[in-house]
Amino acid sequence: MLLKNLRPVSKSHKGDETTDIRISDGIIKKIGSGLSAEKGEESHDFKGAYVSPGWMDMHVHLREPGFEHKETIKSGCAAAAFGGFTAVACMPNTKPATHTRDVVEFIIKKSESTPVHVHPIGCVTKDRKGESIAEMGDMKDGGAVAFSDDGDPVYDSQVMRVALEYSSMLGVPIINHEEDLELSRPGHMNEGRVSTRLGLDGTPGIAEEVMIARDILLAEYTGGHVHVAHISTRRGMELVREGKARGIKVTTEVCPHHFDLTDDEIERTKFNTNFKMHPPLRTQDDVDAMIEGLVDGTIDAICTDHAPHAIEEKEVEFIYAPNGILGLETAWAISNMRLFKTKKLDLQQLVEKLSDNPRSILNLDELKLEEGALANLTFFNTDEEWTFDLKNVRSKSKNSPYLDQKLTGRAVGIFNKGQLVLNELK
Amino acid sequence: MSNTSAEYEFKQKHLLGLADYSAEDILYVLDQARSFREILDRPVPKVPTLRDKTIVNLFYENSTRTRLSFELAQKRMGADVVNFSASNSSAKKGESLKDTIRNISSMKIDMVVVRHESPGVPHFLTQCVDAAILNAGDGAHEHPTQALLDMFTMRQISSELKGRKIAIIGDISHSRVVRSNIIGLKKLGAEVVLCGPKTFMPVFVEDYGVNVSYDLDETLAWCDIAMALRIQLERQDRATELFPSLREYHERFGIKMGHLEKYPDFRIMHPGPINRGVEMESEVADSDRAVILDQVTNGVAVRMAVLYLLSGGTRV
16 A cells, blocks of 8 residues: 655654655555555555654543443544544443453454554452452453553552552553542532632642642652543642652643633533533643643643543533543644644654653553554644534544534544554545 | 613523623613512502513422512512422433423423522523523522622612622622622622631632621621621531531621621621521521511512513513
8 A cells, every 4th residue: 555645753753754655464665755556556645644653542431331322442443543543542430340351351352343452441449449459460461551440549548559569560550540539529620710700619629639749659659650640730740740850650641621721611601511521621820731741741641531421411410410521533633733833842742742652651562653664653734624513523422622613633544453544524 | 760871771681690791780670670679569569561471480409488589579470480399390200401491491481490509500591492591599600689689688778889898708609699799799889898717718709809808897897788698507518517616607707786786887688598596696687787588578579670671571
């Protein structure tokens, strides 16, 4: 297969040259300009789109098994491919919870027919109850890449200590949903000026920060690797920065909505539940801090916390609506608009956050854009204007704050598992 | 005497909160309410202005006086009224609010009066149906008719609210009454001090342009009107864990007869129901300095005015 007129972006490509790529048997055979299709060879002209090592979203909820009315592995992978992701790591708050090897293997098996690699994250504790650690070793052998009780924190400090010690033996990170449940209770949005005006109980940033501080201290003490899930506050980011400076094994990720939107949106949209997620949208200062953290390397990865919920679950009173929004389909556009177009990050840095770093945190093979390497690729542009309207939602659910928004930059396709997927707008 | 200019036109379709109403809108409603207040003193306190209107009172939270007040206002204006309360209805069978309101609306409803524990429900209903929506309290967000009746009562004490010194005492965080009052009072130029334990103050409350005091004596010495808020004893999980005991609350923030003697000028309001011996001593509530029962009477008149205006009526 011949892919024409692509601009490579990788550790060794800045995206300033146009070239062609020949792939056969799922391997990059040739990179060079002026290649022409051989007889019978399939060819596609990308007209100057960028190509990079395939992106990975290390924090998604695929909802299967158990909540197939929200999303299935198949529909979630379709959304991932549409967003330019060739791999996702999915959270274990399924039903049954992904807390045993058989559930891990079920998810992997189910994903085999999709063009996306699905890497399950197993539970830290049995049944996500926070009481005693799950069979991490067995799950790792079955294909789990990390452990988390996401949706809930690992609350008991002793359990967290044991989990970090045990997982460090396996060389796998613990991803913690950082939340002091007493301090955050019973919040429905960020505690701040807007929650005061709207009369909604707030979740203060401090509820996230005290848990981040605890986990960094525990990581330092145990030598374990803690990955701070979906960071959202300035002080939290600074704690991770300080932890890294001390040489502690702490990494973190941020969602596009946390470096794009603020809690003002809930007032502006008159309580639109598609702006309700956890952690909640914070303030402009926090948004600025997320971007600072991405720029200085404190924040390693861009993830989405893709969290599908059915229409009837979200179309309810604000305080009853579940937390969570879609993210896979719009992650690139928001990153492009907020980070690249504003010259905060260049394309190489963005690809690091979208591909190299998440893969490295989860101990997955490094992807290279060179002859002889596996063809695991994402194709994207930075100038296309498009609208994320209902007919272009690939997820089974529709709960996106970006619905009907004009966006700039789109992932136009992926190449993975030997197949080319082109994302056509409907 | 009218406070609004001749060119003024009332254009609101709903009453979701006072945040959406201008000072002129508020004054216009209060002026209209004065006419209805006079009607209430007539031997036959009825006007058939809503005779062709059907109104549903949708109460997802318990309420006695607000609901009675709305119902009386509606009946005195000849409206057809149906009542819906969550405790004995389809909500218990798991029907969504959206389905409930759309079903009710299909029976040809002109107006919906709604109370709900979730902020934003009145806004949500405007997206579900065409009827005029009146907020009778949404969580700790707004309770606009309460604030309107409070301001109406304050204007009976002194017709000009500009520069009036209003103290609001108690659980500010969990009060929808206080939010609507602050918004309305600031729009009309009053000065507002919030007084209560620090744990009852929401973050950034000073953004409203109000001052905060933790000293009841200082506050009562300053104010023209002191409005005490109800400590919501029924919300065991919330309000009551924010201060040590009712005894200590009453000691520090309860209005006592001694205050009335010491500070002879201020008047006392309370949105009810009162916890006697907590927010104030019984004798204070029953004293001639209190206008608490006037608030209740005025509530009917204010709600009549709001119903009238939102039903498409113009000047009475």
